[in-house]
Amino acid sequence: MKKLRTIFMGTPDFAVPCLDMLVREGYPVAAVVTQPDRPKGRGQKLAYSPVKEAALHYNLPILQPDNIKNDEFYNQIAAIQPDIIIVIAFGQLLPQRLLGLPLHGCINVHASLLPKYRGSAPIHWAIINGEPMSGITTMYMDVGMDTGDMIIKAETPILPLDTTGSLHDKLQDLGAAVLADTLQQIAAGNAPRVRQNDVEATYAPLLCRSTERLDWHQPAVAIHNLVRGLNPWPGAYCKYQNKSLKIWQTRVYNESTPCAQPGQVVQLTKEGLVVETGKGIIELLEVQPESKRRMKANDFVCGYSLTTGNMLE
Template identity: 75%
Template sequence: MEKLRTIFMGTPDFAVPCLDMLVTEGYQVAAVVTQPDRPKGRGQKLAYSPVKEAAIAYSLPVLQPTSLKDDDFYSQIKTLKPDTIIVVAFGQFLPKRLLDLPPLGCINVHASLLPKYRGSAPIHWAIINGETTTGITTMYMDVGMDTGDMILKAEIPILPTDTTGSLHDKLKDLGATVLSETLRKLSTGQVPRQPQNETEATYARMLNRETERIDWHQPATTIHNLVRGLNPWPVAYCKYQNKSWKIWQTKVYNEFEVCSKPGRIAQITKEGIIVETGKGTIEVLEVQPESKRRMRAGECVCGYCLSVGDMFE
């Protein structure tokens, strides 16, 4: 059976395994669509997206429209006559005429168990909220934000040691596996289709600076989950002596200890800094003082003269 003719749309590293799978399994990738090159680094030189780099390595045509509503871009896609369009973390909404173009529909690979955690940051928020499971959902796309009918799901546990970085890497590979099975079913006309239950829907809203700031009045477990959920990007932070300190790694030291001064350094150990919270104590293990390198907390104690009784704001 001849493999489906597809157009692949994606931008970050998360999308690359799905493109790898399409090429490896012999699907006809008529073009790869990714975001325009962006300035990056200290020199602000234009950089390719990870998906563009992969597409070039496979000698695939690359399209980088500034707007998906552009008539010339739509004409290009229409001329390519895809059976389906595959979208993985592309970064823009698809207009309705593009969604309606391929006869087998547009299929999205989403990093949550829909309808939970629709939106732009599902991996971050699953960890921040203390979830113990997450997964991948493939779905038919419509004009809403991750509201289309679901096709397949695969679930994995969120381990207590997981960060957004480690969970991202697990899910990007799982996404390729689930997409592969989805396309096999699509090719045979046996693809399932399940509407989402709107009463169960939640949203993984975009992160902002306020989200990233640690509130020491929160329980130790809540703060620990925030730190895990923001590692390696954008990283949780707090203030110490009017300077921003990034907090890279923590562990719950005593979940139930009664504390009187959230943010107060209660103890200093060889490994880290024990800090009081709204409920329990948390051990800060890895930090990055403002304008300094990332370091183990124990290493910075002497250099910054931290002592018991000092306060993180």
């Protein structure tokens, strides 16, 4: 079966396994489109995106437009005459004229079971909201935010100890496998096209600073899920002695214990400290004081002389 002439559009490491698959399976990748190099780190040196790093490794042509809506970029893509454009976490919405350019359209690999969790942070929000299941959906793109007709969906369970980091890694590999099946079905002319039910749609917006702040009046389970959902980036935090304290790992100690003072340290354990919440109590296992490294919570207890009765804000 003839391999489709492909343009690949993506930016973060989540997209890289799909590009790896295309090269491994012999798809003619005519160009890789990724975001411009950005300043990074303390020195603010320009850094390549993970997708650009992969494209350089494979010696693929690279385009890095500031604006994909201008005529210059459109003409570059039109000259390539792609059979299909594959888009994975690229970072810009595609205009209609670009969506209509390839023979087989533009295909997106999205890290949720659509129509749930449309938007920019589906992995984070699935864990924050305590979902038992996540997955990958491939779809034909339209001008909306993840609203196009679905092609293939594949599920994977969210395990009790999963974080955004661990689920991200599972989904990026699953995404490559689902994309491979999708392309085979499109090339064979038998790919399904299933309209999304907008009534069932939910959204996964970009994270903001207010999302990261722990509210000890929330139930222990909700706090635990927030910590998992913000690990490894950007991290949930509270305040201790007017300084930021990031919380990286927790364990629900009890889901239903009545609590008189949310945020109060009520017990010190071998592994950390136990804190009251709005419903139940939670054990902190790994934390990061302001301007310090990540550490086991029991080291934090010793280093900062915490005792029962201390308050986390």
